[in-house]
Amino acid sequence: MSFKKIFVYTKVVLIAILLLAVLVFLVQNRQPVTIKFFGWTILDGKPLFAYTFLMLSLGAILSRVGSRARKIINDFKQMKKEENQKQRLQDEIRKQVQAENGAVDKTEQQESNK
Numbered sequence: 001m002s003f004k005k006i007f008v009y010t011k012v013v014l015i016a017i018l019l020l021a022v023l024v025f026l027v028q029n030r031q032p033v034t035i036k037f038f039g040w041t042i043l044d045g046k047p048l049f050a051y052t053f054l055m056l057s058l059g060a061i062l063s064r065v066g067s068r069a070r071k072i073i074n075d076f077k078q079m080k081k082e083e084n085q086k087q088r089l090q091d092e093i094r095k096q097v098q099a100e101n102g103a104v105d106k107t108e109q110q111e112s113n114k
Contacts, residue, residue, distance in 0.1 A: 022052070029048040030047050033047070
């Protein structure tokens with residue numbers, strides 16, 4: 001078994017253990033709580049597991065949005081890189097064609113001068 005597979009399996013097991021610990025925490029903490037943050041009252045008298053579930057959900061959504069945004073940015077960078085490479089190749093071909101046309105024109109001038 002390769003190191004990469006072992007690393008992936010270890011990561012999956014650790015995440016599963018973490019999720020199991022969070023689930024146990026959610027089930028055991030059903031008492032109502034009031035959360036205050038900079039003068040805001042959040043979840044006044046709601047169970048603690050509701051707040052924890054809300055935060056886990058928001059974290060998962062933000063993680064998904066962040067990874068999608070990162071993918072879009074990387075795709076855009078790749079597209080820009082390919083566009084620059086295409087432009088560079090077009091300029092190179094144009095210079096070669098102009099150089100060949102210049103050589104042909106000089107040859108034609110020399111033949112017409114004879």
